[in-house]
Amino acid sequence: MDWNSRGLAWLFLHVIFRSCFGLTSIDAILDNTIKRIPTQNVTRPLNVRLGFYLEHIGNFKSAEMSFDVDMYAYMSWRDHRLRHKKADPVLVNDHDIRKKLWLPDLYFANAKEAKVHEVTSPNFNMFIERDGTIAYSCRFTMSISCNLKLQNYPMDVQMCGIRILSYAYIAKQMNVEWFDAAPIRANPDIQLPEFEITNITAKYCKGDYRYAVTNEGFKYDNFSCLVGKIYLSRNMGYNLIQSYIPTGLIVVISWVSFWIDRRAVPARVTLSFTTLVSLTTLGNGLRYGLPMVDYAKAIDLWYGACMIFVFLALLEFAMVNSIMRKSAKYEQMAKNMAASKEPEKSEQDGNWNRRTMRNFVKRKSIAPPNGSPAKGEKRSKSITPKSPDASRKRYDSSELDELREDELEISDDDAKMWTKAVQRESPNHLTGLLVEPKEKDEQSKDAQNAHAVNRSVAEQAYATMSATFSRRAFHLDQTCRYLFPGTFLIFALVYWIYFLYHQKYAAMEEQLRD
Template sequence: VQLHLGFYIESVSNFRSQEMAFEVDLYMYTSWKDPRLAHNLSDELVLINDKSARDMMWLPDLYFANARHCKFQEVTVPNFNLFVARSGLISYSLRATCSISCSLDLVNYPMDKQHCVIRVISYGYTRDQLRVRWFRKHAVRKNREIGLPEFTINRIVPNYCDGSYHYAITENTHKTGNFSCLMASIFLERSLGYNLVQSYIPTGLIVMISWVSFFIDRRAVPARVTLSFTTLVSLTTLGNGLRYDLPQVSYSKAIDIWYG
C-alpha cells in the first residue's frame, strides 16, 4: 500500500529542557487507496465521521516513534474525518497532542541551536507492505502565530528515516525488517533575552561591584573580605539557580565557563 502523509502543526509549547521534551498539537493527514471501498454513489466524496464506522475499516498502524505519550482530541467530538472517493481513494485526518522527546546539545547554551524531530513509522507493516511518503507539496506546515518563550523556530523540514528496525516475535526471538519512516525536522534557535536579563547583566554588575574592594583602604580587611565573599556567594547562587532548570550533563556548557 502506498500511503502519503502530511502535518499541520497547530502549536508547540511547554519546552522542558530538564526533561528534554516538548508538547506539540498537530493535525495528521493521510491518503491511500483501498479498491474495496470504491463506490458509484452520486456524491464524489463520502464523509465518514462516525467512530464505529471508522473502526470497521482498514487504517494504517502509524505511531509517533519518539513520543513519550500521545492523546487524540475528543472534545467536543472525536477530532477526525474520513473521505472516501469513488475510486476508493481515502483521505483521513485527525488531531493529536503529543509529548515528544528531543535530545538537546547544550555545549553552546544559552546561545545554542537545537534540532528536534517528530518521527512517524508503521508499527507492524514492513516497507514492502506499507510504503509511507510525504505529500509532494506542503508536506509540513505550521501555524504562523506559534511563539515559544525561549526559542525561535527557524524552519521545519520533511525528511525520511527509512531503515531496519527490530520487532519481537516471541519472548525470546525477534526479527529485523525494513520500515518506512517519516521525520519532520524542527530547527530551533534559543532567544538570548531571558539569559541576558537573568544571568549576563546581573553577573556583570556583581563583578563590577566587586571592583570597589580595590578602592577600599587595604587596612580595612573585614570590609574587603566581606565584599569579596558576598560577590562569590551571589555568583554561586545565580549559577545554581540556572543549573536547576537544566539537565545534568557530563560536559561544560558556555554558561558554565561564563560563571567559572
C-alpha cells in the same frame, strides 16, 4: 392505467433498483470490505501519503528534554474495496463506523505521551472518493522527546524531530511517504517564549528493525520511517537579563575592593565575601531547570570565569592584607625601638661610669711606690685587645649579634630586605662601629655607644621596611585596578564572538545540511 399511475410505478421501480443494486449508503460501502490491509494478497505495497499541520508548539522542558505539540495528521491511501458511484466523496465522521475500516497503523516512535482530542466529538474526518481514495485527518496532542545538545547553551540551536513508522507492516507491504507539496506546515501565529522556529523540513530516516522475535530467532527488515525536523534557535533575552548581566555586575562590584583603602580590612572582607556568596547563589539558580549533563555548557564557562575573577579579587585582598600586616609589624617595631633607645643609653652610661671609677680606685690602691708596674697592672695589660680582629669579634658577639637575634625578629623571607634596608640607612655600620680603639677609655666609650647606634640603624631600617611593604600593597591594588577589568573585557569579547557568532551559525549550517 393513466399516465400518472405509470409515472408512480416507474419511480417506485427506480427506487427499488437503486436500493438493491446501487451503493447509496456507507453501509452498502462497508459491505464490500473487511478490516485488513487492502493489498494483503497483492505483491506490490500499499502507498500511504502523510502530512502534518502544527497548530501549537510549547512547554519545552529542558530538564526532561521534551516538548508538547498540538498537530493535525493528514493521511491518504487507496482502498479499492471502498469504491462507489456517488458523485461526491462520502464523509465518515462516526467513531463506530471508523472502527470498521482499515487504517494505517502509524505510531510516533519518540512520543512519550499522546492523546486524541474528543471535545466536543472525536476530532477526525474521513472522505472516500469514487475510486476508493481515502483522505483521513485527525487531531492529537503529544509530548515528544528531544535530545538537546547543550554545549552552546544558551546560544544553542536545537533540532527536534517527530519520527513516524509503521508498527506492523514492513516497507514491502506498506510504503509510507510524505506528500509531494508542503508535507509539513505550521501555524504562523506560533510564538515560543524561549525559542524561535527557524525551519521545518520533512525527511526520511532509517527504519531497520527486528520483528517477529521468538526464542528460536527473529526477522529483520525495513519499516517505512519518516521524520519531521523542527529547527529551533534559542532567544537570548531571558538569559541575558537573568544570568549574564547580574553575574557580570557582581564581578564589577568585586573590583571596588581595589579602590578601598588597603588598611580598611573589615570593609574589604565584607565586600569580597558578599560578592562571592552572591555569585554562588546566582550560579545555583542558573543550573535550575537544566539536565545534569556530563559536559560543560557555555553558561558554565561564563559562570566559572566570573567565579574565578571574584575569587582572585578575594585572593588579592588576602595578599594585600598579608603585606599590610608586615608593614604594620615593622612600623610598630620601629616605634618600640625609638621608645627604648634613650632609656637604655642612659642606663649604659651609668654602668660605664661606675665601672670606670672602680677600676681607677683599684689601680691607685695597688700601685708600687717606685712607679714600677705591679703584678696586677701586668695582668690588666695582658687582657687589653692587641689586634683589631679581637675587638671586632668581641663587639660582633656581644652587641650586634645579640640585637639581631633577640630583638630584631626578622623572618627568613624578609632577611634580604632587612640587609638592604640596613645598608641603605648605615652603609658603614659594620666597619664604623667596630674600629679598634686606640685607648682604653675610647674603647669603653665605643663599646657603650655601639648598642645605641645599632638601635638607631634598626629603627630606620624598620621604618624603611614598613614603607616598602605599604608601597608594595598599594602598587598591587593599583595594578589590579586595570588588570582585572582589562582581562575580563578581553575574555568577554572572545566569549561572545566565539559562541554568539561562530558556534551558533556553524551549528545552524550543519543542521540545515541534514
